[in-house]
């Protein structure tokens with residue numbers, strides 16, 4: 001399973017990419033709005049750092065506007081993926097951009113029916129928001145299971161990109177279900193490393209080693 005960072009913060013992205021386990025980055029207008037500087041330059045920098053797919057989202061809500069913005073976003077760098085919302089206009093824009101060879105991530109997906117439409121429109125990625133579904137008392141990971149089942153029934157090449165992840169259980173469940181990608185905020189990626197028994201174990205190993213070496217110096 002590929003692991004993407006869900007952030008527009010250059011420092012956080014640099015620190016995580018340096019570890020060597022990151023495959024891409026997703027951004028959205030809310031995330032980019034938090035960062036200083038020109039968003040196009042920031043996206044370009046992120047592409048140079050991660051050297052993998054980087055999603056940048058359109059803010060237009062009509063087809064013509066989405067196409068214009070989508071083509072501009074695609075020009076920023078060859079790693080750029082154009083993100084469009086799962087609306088009628090978004091699906092139409094996805095079909096046109098995908099047919100022109102531009103890779104599209106269809107975002108704000110909350111149902112299996114919506115995911116089916118995105119696949120039919122040639123989306124490269126579908127982004128179901130699991131955490132926001134959990135927030136309203138619906139099983140977010142249940143939606144991932146349904147989408148994977150539907151995509152596996154046909155020849156769809158659209159990759160399932162689990163978004164709005166909030167805890168390590170989302171990541172583990174996504175991997176068990178065979179999701180293609182999880183995108184995670186930096187703090188969640190940090191959590192994936194942690195286990196108290198690792199810390200306790202390492203502490204004991206180091207103390208035992210130190211004791212054994214003391215008399216030998």
Ligand code: G3P
Pocket residue numbers: 006026027028129131132163164165183
């Ligand atoms: O990038 C889209 C998605 O991951 C947003 O997550 O936490 O704002 O629901 P969240």
